[in-house]
Amino acid sequence: MTACLSAQGVSVALSGRIVLRDISLSLASGHLVALVGPNGAGKTTLLRALAGLVPSDGTIHVGGDALPSLSLRERARRFAYLPQGHIVHWPLPARDIVALGRYPHGATDPARLTAADSEAVLRAMQAADVVEFAARRVTELSGGERSRVALARVLAVEAPVILADEPTSSLDPRHQIDVMKTLRAAADKGTLVVVVTHDLGLAARFADTVLVLSDGRLVSQGAPAEALSEQVMANVFRISAFRAEYRREAVIVPWAEI
Amino acid sequence: MSIANVMATADIAARRRLGVMTGLVVLVALLVLVSLGVGPVRLSPVSVIDALFGGGSDVQQVIVREIRLPRAILGLAIGAILGLSGAALQGLLRNPLAAPDLFGAPQSAAFGAVLVIALGLADVRSWALPVAAIMAAFASVFALLAIAGRNAGLLVLILAGLAISSLAGAATALVMNLSSNPFVVLEIAFWLLGSLEDRSFRHLVLALPFIVAGAIILFSQRNAFRALSLGEETAQSLGVDVGWLRLMVISGVALGVGGAVAVSGAIGFIGLVAPHLMRPLIGHDPARLLVPSALAGAALLLAADIAVRIIPSTSDIKVGVLTSIIGVPFFLYLIMRERRALSGGVA
Numbered sequence: 001m002t003a004c005l006s007a008q009g010v011s012v013a014l015s016g017r018i019v020l021r022d023i024s025l026s027l028a029s030g031h032l033v034a035l036v037g038p039n040g041a042g043k044t045t046l047l048r049a050l051a052g053l054v055p056s057d058g059t060i061h062v063g064g065d066a067l068p069s070l071s072l073r074e075r076a077r078r079f080a081y082l083p084q085g086h087i088v089h090w091p092l093p094a095r096d097i098v099a100l101g102r103y104p105h106g107a108t109d110p111a112r113l114t115a116a117d118s119e120a121v122l123r124a125m126q127a128a129d130v131v132e133f134a135a136r137r138v139t140e141l142s143g144g145e146r147s148r149v150a151l152a153r154v155l156a157v158e159a160p161v162i163l164a165d166e167p168t169s170s171l172d173p174r175h176q177i178d179v180m181k182t183l184r185a186a187a188d189k190g191t192l193v194v195v196v197t198h199d200l201g202l203a204a205r206f207a208d209t210v211l212v213l214s215d216g217r218l219v220s221q222g223a224p225a226e227a228l229s230e231q232v233m234a235n236v237f238r239i240s241a242f243r244a245e246y247r248r249e250a251v252i253v254p255w256a257e258i
Numbered sequence: 259m260s261i262a263n264v265m266a267t268a269d270i271a272a273r274r275r276l277g278v279m280t281g282l283v284v285l286v287a288l289l290v291l292v293s294l295g296v297g298p299v300r301l302s303p304v305s306v307i308d309a310l311f312g313g314g315s316d317v318q319q320v321i322v323r324e325i326r327l328p329r330a331i332l333g334l335a336i337g338a339i340l341g342l343s344g345a346a347l348q349g350l351l352r353n354p355l356a357a358p359d360l361f362g363a364p365q366s367a368a369f370g371a372v373l374v375i376a377l378g379l380a381d382v383r384s385w386a387l388p389v390a391a392i393m394a395a396f397a398s399v400f401a402l403l404a405i406a407g408r409n410a411g412l413l414v415l416i417l418a419g420l421a422i423s424s425l426a427g428a429a430t431a432l433v434m435n436l437s438s439n440p441f442v443v444l445e446i447a448f449w450l451l452g453s454l455e456d457r458s459f460r461h462l463v464l465a466l467p468f469i470v471a472g473a474i475i476l477f478s479q480r481n482a483f484r485a486l487s488l489g490e491e492t493a494q495s496l497g498v499d500v501g502w503l504r505l506m507v508i509s510g511v512a513l514g515v516g517g518a519v520a521v522s523g524a525i526g527f528i529g530l531v532a533p534h535l536m537r538p539l540i541g542h543d544p545a546r547l548l549v550p551s552a553l554a555g556a557a558l559l560l561a562a563d564i565a566v567r568i569i570p571s572t573s574d575i576k577v578g579v580l581t582s583i584i585g586v587p588f589f590l591y592l593i594m595r596e597r598r599a600l601s602g603g604v605a
Binding site for chain 2: 048051053072073075076077079080081083087088089090091092093095096097100101103104108109110111137153
């Protein structure tokens with residue numbers, strides 16, 4: 001297994017407070033990795049640090065290159081970053097939003113895409129199933145539709161690594177599964193997908209690997225059933241969970257606080 | 259839906275934008291012609307064009323080429339840079355209520371220029387004036403963005419802008435207060451109202467290089483504004499150097515607004531109004547709004563400057579007064595329209 005994204009001894013301090021301590025990990029292409037942990041554990045900060053959006057100590061390598069050795073634009077081609085909330089500040093057509101995914105490739109104007117960029121945009125829109133509202137303004141779309149447009153924008157980068165911060169929050173169950181399936185499909189095509197989520201059920205079902213963060217430390221990692229062991233659930237989340245297997249996939253349902 | 263359909267919708271939008279732009283260019287050209295013809299001596303468009311290219315009587319030539327042409331070019335350039343600055347600031351801050359005037363940039367530029375005049379460091383036609391105005395404008399926009407911080411909401415920006423423009427206004431008042439020469443005070447007071455009257459090619463030479471430099475800087479950042487539609491963090495993840503972008507916008511706005519204020523005084527609300535007039539026609543893409551907003555700004559200021567010459571009154575109405583009289587009610591209307599975002603504290 002060759003590491004696509006690796007971190008050694010990564011620590012992050014934000015305005016004097018240490019948010020991440022000594023994180024080391026190694027993630028492979030084609031995997032869907034769920035990053036879980038209680039509120040304030042440092043999940044979003046870890047995602048930002050991996051993408052180079054916040055300064056960190058320690059070393060991060062992506063595709064064999066040290067992060068600081070890459071220019072802003074090279075980084076942008078390696079990481080497709082989906083932040084929380086799917087914010088769009090202007091009512092732009094969905095197509096233009098998705099086309100921004102080609103920005104790191106030099107396609108800064110959605111009206112003048114090369115044939116290759118247009119095809120990438122269309123592939124992404126098909127994968128996220130948003131072709132039908134390409135011409136509609138994102139502000140006119142429902143929350144679920146908007147999240148799919150945001151997802152299409154991230155897919156359009158066609159980066160080796162996708163970092164998605166709570167892509168399923170505030171979505172109905174149908175759309176949650178939809179988003180996870182789309183990300184799963186991207187992973188199956190060889191992309192490394194890292195997803196921050198509070199939904200342990202979705203993490204258990206869709207992820208190859210689960211990383212558990214607690215208080216800025218990586219406390220558990222591995223296949224879902226092992227990483228989210230009863231002990232971890234008790235110590236980190238302070239809950240008990242119903243555990244089962246359904247159609248050969250792990251089922252974990254948070255049950256009671258302890 | 260096929261790729262061709264997806265592209266076709268974009269083509270329709272592009273054709274529409276081109277039509278709007280052509281219309282704006284024609285409008286600005288017509289307004290320039292009218293501006294050259296309007297004044298104590300009224301000239302028809304035909305005789306204006308004639309005089310412009312060396313025909314007509316000597317008097318007509320002097321009136322058109324030496325008295326009215328600098329005024330028309332200044333109106334065009336200043337209106338354009340104000341419209342462009344407004345659109346650029348709205349793009350940077352992702353906020354339709356952003357504008358140089360609301361953030362105290364022209365007021366600060368005016369203070370810089372007034373200080374130079376009052377201290378007797380320069381007469382009103384020296385390079386020191388635009389330089390001081392630009393430095394003060396830079397300081398004010400820089401301070402505003404530093405105080406508001408990243409991802410600032412509308413409320414914080416407008417409050418900080420209000421404070422900065424009040425401070426600049428108070429500082430200007432203090433300079434006038436302390437000035438021992440009543441003629442200087444009167445001159446400053448009239449100049450603060452904003453006017454394009456009696457401007458010569460000297461003024462044009464003084465302002466134009468800074469205005470052009472500011473415009474080039476702002477326009478060069480256009481695509482970054484589009485990426486910024488997704489927020490600063492996402493824009494950075496797409497390869498936009500957001501810190502550099504901010505610095506460029508601050509510099510461009512300061513150069514443009516500082517250069518403009520140095521020769522015309524404070525002319526308000528063009529930067530706020532122009533992008534708003536363009537959004538229904540052009541769409542909300544902050545990159546595509548830049549040039550139309552500049553053209554709309556030029557048209558607005560030229561029209562206002564024609565209006566002050568036509569409106570019958572006992573003494574001259576200053577163009578800056580007119581733009582504010584029209585601009586402030588428009589601003590109030592915008593506040594009403596955006597009040598949901600304002601009261602929610604998010605934008």
